[in-house]
Amino acid sequence: MNIIKFGGTSVANAQNISLCINIVKQKKQTAPVVVVVSALGGVTDLLLAAAISASEKSEEYKPVLEKVEARHLEVIKTLVPATGQSSVLSHAKRELNRLETLLDGCFLLGELSERTKDLILSFGEVLSSYIISEVLKAQGEDASLADSRDLIKTNSRFGKAVVNFEVTNALIAEYFSTNKHDITVMPGFIAQAGDGHTTTLGRGGSDYTAAIVAAALDVESLEIWTDVNGIYTANPKIVKQAEPIPYITFEEAMELSHFGAKVLYPPTIQPILNKDITLHIKNTFEPDAHGSTINKVPEVKSGNPIRGISNVDDVTLITLEGPGMVGVAGFSKRLFEVISKENINVIFITQASSEHSICLGIVEAEAKKAQAAIDAEFDFEIKQLKIYPAIIENGLSIIAVVGENMKNHQGLSGRMFSTLGKNNINIRAIAQGASERNISAVIDKKDVKKALNTLHETFFEDATIQLNLFVMGVGNVGEKFLDQIKSQYSYLKDNLRINVRIVGLSNSRKMYFDEEGIDLEGFKPLLETGEATSTNGFISKIKELNLRNSIFVDNTASDTVAATYAEYLKNSIAVVTCNKVACSSEYANYKHLKNLSRQYNAPFLFETNVGAGLPIIDTLKNLIASGDRVHKIQAVLSGSLNFIFNNFGENTPFVNVVKQAMTEGYTEPDPKIDLSGIDVKRKLVILIRESGYEMEIDDIDTISFLPDECLATTNNDNFLQSLVNNAAHFDALYKRAHLNGDRLKFVASFENGKANVGLQFIPLTHPFYNLEGKDNIVLFYTDRYADQPLIIKGAGAGAAVTASGIFADVIRIGNK
Structure with a gap:
């Protein structure tokens, strides 16, 4: 005999019921079928809501009752031919009238006893089982309806009655010994106490009903048909990567169902466990899918100890x-x-x-x-x-x-x-x-x-780690960064087992979020549909989403954004930034951020603060971690200034070179930050701090090459005009260097606790002389590199190389 049960979603409407009937007809070909059915999807909740409203003297129960009635009558009118509808509709309406009388009584009395509640809730299964049995008959099937209350006897613990298995097993065995119909439909969930009152077996009790029948008839297997492909490795509504578990033991299934796996009602397993009846969880909407098979010893054992x-x-x-x-x-x-x-x-x-x-x-x-x-x-x-x-x-x-x-x-x-x-x-x-x-x-x-997704990632996803990125700033650097992620997405996933997903984007006007990941092919129009940007709003949204492996990426040069890093780190949100403001701010703030990173296990990476994409800070960290000590630093740290002075000459006005550097994205949005030396001071103080020394940015001397008029300007247009006004000053610097065979370089130096930045005339024999284009160079003199310094050299400015440095920091987090 085949015992099969259909859940509420499987019988939610006429279309779904038709799918169930097709499955029943197929099963009937091999042996008689007992079909246990739940109430139409959502009806039990509606009945409970109506009962509570009625007991609270609220007439809201009436429209709920009307909705219940409409759903059942619609199924009858859709599935039962017009010639046979009259008697089915009449029977259903009589049951619905009984239900209405009970609810009216609750309303008049202003109370709802557990016994009355059980009786009201029973109407869902009573109606669905009757209608399905009549639909089968109307389609010419040899079907009958068995009232579970006549077969399953319990105590009077209303709401979650305890089954008297001795009496129940005898009644079920006796009934089916004489029942010769091909198909027997039974309502799940409901039973009867010894005094004749209707009881229920607890929410999800239709599974239990099917198991009771299967155990009493000692069949080989039981099938529970639902709306998913079995028991999953995690809740697929929460963990998108969850997969069905093809084979699982009873004990594992009991543990998972006890701890919330909604596919299976925990007591279901109890009646069939001792008899070693195999349980199959199947999908009504994908009947050919394997689903989950549950028995004492799985047919196929998994190498993963976590089920x-x-x-x-x-x-x-x-x-x-x-x-x-x-x-x-x-x-x-x-x-x-x-x-x-x-x-x-x-x-x-x-x-x-x-x-x-x-x-x-x-x-x-x-x-x-x-x-x-x-x-x-x-x-x-x-x-x-x-x-x-x-x-x-x-x-x-x-x-x-x-x-x-x-x-x-x-x-x-x-x-x-x-x-x-x-x-x-x-x-x-x-x-x-x-x-x-x-x-x-x-x-x-x-x-x-977050917990379910991180644990699933750890135990089930082939060591693939998903990084959820929230990117602020999508200008020159930000757009290049997004382009690089888009082009490298498949490589990262296939080779590094890193799945990068952009969940949030923000520019100076709008911010946009999509928990499933933003399509980078068309992110600009999407961003324009977002809400107004605010730093606090951006933080709040990230905290609200509470996603695993969250990373905040700051592609701005904003003081306001830099001031928010602590809030991210306190919430274990990693920070990756090319913004130099935070790490060059007061030493106490720099140390505070570093301490928060350690305390909350949230990476704080800023490789691009110095040298754009060059591995300067990472190399320095490794030196210090391995016990080396830095004594002296000499560096050309401004790719923009190096570009400017390498291209400045007799036939190229200084202002034109500065404009070119701005256009090509080598300078900060405010070029005076570069030319005044502020940017280089920031970079140098970061290197000094990362070397283990305490220093404030104001402790670094600046030897400025800009006239006072240039330094006093307040916007870019005025600044550029001041360069025109002082062209003779810049020409004089060039001529002096040219006459002596020197080249102009803006140099950062640190030695014996003293630091300075300024324009220097570099002779032919100096390592900085041949530094071309927008390159940076750093010389570290340490215990191990005392005579010949450790040299790091390469392109130190530009949107693409800066973006690649940010990208590298993100990958570092993924590889941790």
């Missing part, structure tokens, strides 16, 4: 603690007894080895009731200060990593907690059973999405 990751939301932690608990027997017994008396289910338990506290996880809706009961039970001890009043923590979730073979693999818990820690996910409590089949942790509900 799945699941979660339970809306959890409350209740902690009972106090010095009077240590070494005193009986506290745990009393605690669990009082919880049991209140009919509260405990889903998580942990106790400190010191016996000073016991922590329980329960459903948040029952928190106040539990707190009051516990405080009442331990009132005497609380007054004696032996125990403190129960501590309640709401807004939590439980995440669980599940796998049958976890006990045979070392280091899994370490990987789990390390992964969570790297993403600033705080763990409030931990539990692991002796079987080592699952490791559970309680975290803030807001962190669930």
Whole structure:
């Protein structure tokens, strides 16, 4: 005999029911079929809402009832031929009239007992099973309807009745020994107490109904048809990369279903477990997909010890603690007894080895009731200060990593907690059973999405790491950076196992976000549709999305943006920047940012602050980390100034070269920052600090080559005009260098705790003499490079090379 069950989404409407009927007809070819059905999708929730509204004296239950009626009548009129509709419609309307009478009674009495609630909720399955059986008959099938209340007997614990299996198994066996129909339709979820009142088996109880029937008839397998391709490695609505688990053990399935895997109702497994009945989870909308097969020993074993990751939301932690608990027997017994008396289910338990506290996880809706009961039970001890009043923590979730073979693999818990820690996910409590089949942790509900995705990435995704980038500044450098990511996307994924996704973009006017990733082919029109830019708004949105491996990329030169870095780092959001303002600001702020980076495990990378794409800072970090000490630095750190002085000559006015450097993106948006030496001072102070010395930017002497008129300007137009006005001054500098065979270079120097920047006349024999174009050069004199310095040389300006340096920092984070 084939036992199959269809969930609410599978029978949500006429179209879906037709798909179910096709599956039933196919199954009928091999053996008689028992079809257990849920209520039409969403109807149980509607019935509950109507019952609550009626009991609260609100007439809102009436339109809800009308909606319930309309949905059922629509299915009948669509699937039952017109010639046979009359009797089916009449029967359905009689049931709906009974339902209306019950709701009217709740309204008049202003109350809703658990017994009445069960009866009201039963109408969903009663109606769906009747309609489906009549549709089958109308299509010429040998079908019958069996009322589950006649076959499944329970106690009177309304809402979640306990099955009397001895009586139930006998009734089911007797019924099907004489039932010779090809197809038998049964309502799921509902049963009957010994006194004849309707009971329910708990939400999701239709799965349980099917399992009860399967176990009573001792069949080989049970099929549960739903709207997904089986049990997934994680919730596919939260983790897009989640995959169906083709083979899984009963124990693993029970763990996953207990911790929130919605495909399967936890008690389902109990009746079929001892009889080793194979359970198949199938997709009504993809009937040919394999789905998930559940049995004692999987047909195909996986090499991955982790089978799945699941979660339970809306959890409350209740902690009972106090010095009077240590070494005193009986506290745990009393605690669990009082919880049991209140009919509260405990889903998580942990106790400190010191016996000073016991922590329980329960459903948040029952928190106040539990707190009051516990405080009442331990009132005497609380007054004696032996125990403190129960501590309640709401807004939590439980995440669980599940796998049958976890006990045979070392280091899994370490990987789990390390992964969570790297993403600033705080763990409030931990539990692991002796079987080592699952490791559970309680975290803030807001962190669930990030936790599930990071853990799934760690345990299931072939070591691929997803980086979620939020980019501020899409001008010259920013646009080049996005182009490089777009062109290298496949390479990064295939070769470095790094999946880069741009989630947020911002320019000076607009900011735009897409959690699924922004299409870089057409990001400009999308950005224009975004909301007004604000630094606080940008931060708030990143925190709200709370994505794993989040990286803030600053392509601006803004003081305001640089002032926000601390907020990002405090939230474990990495910062990658070409903006030199933060690292050249007060030394205390520089150290604060570095300390936050370490404290919150959030990388703070600024390679492009010095030398654009050249690996200057990274090389310096490695020197210091390996124990070397820097004594002296000599450098040409401004690619823009080097470009300007390399192209300035007798026949090329100074102002024209500056304009060319601005046009080609070699200078800052304000070129005076470069020509005044401020930019070079910023770079030098960063190198000095990264070398391990404390220095403020004002401690660096500046030997300016600009006349006072140029320094006094307040905008670019006036600055450029001042260069024209002082052309003779610049020509004189060139002639002096030319007559002596020297070249003009703007040099940064540090030695013996003293630093300066300024224009120098470089002779032919100096290493800086042949520095061409926009190149930078840095000479590090250290303990190991005392006589011959370590030299780093290359292009030090330009949007493309700066963007490549930012890109390299992003890759460094991905490779950590």
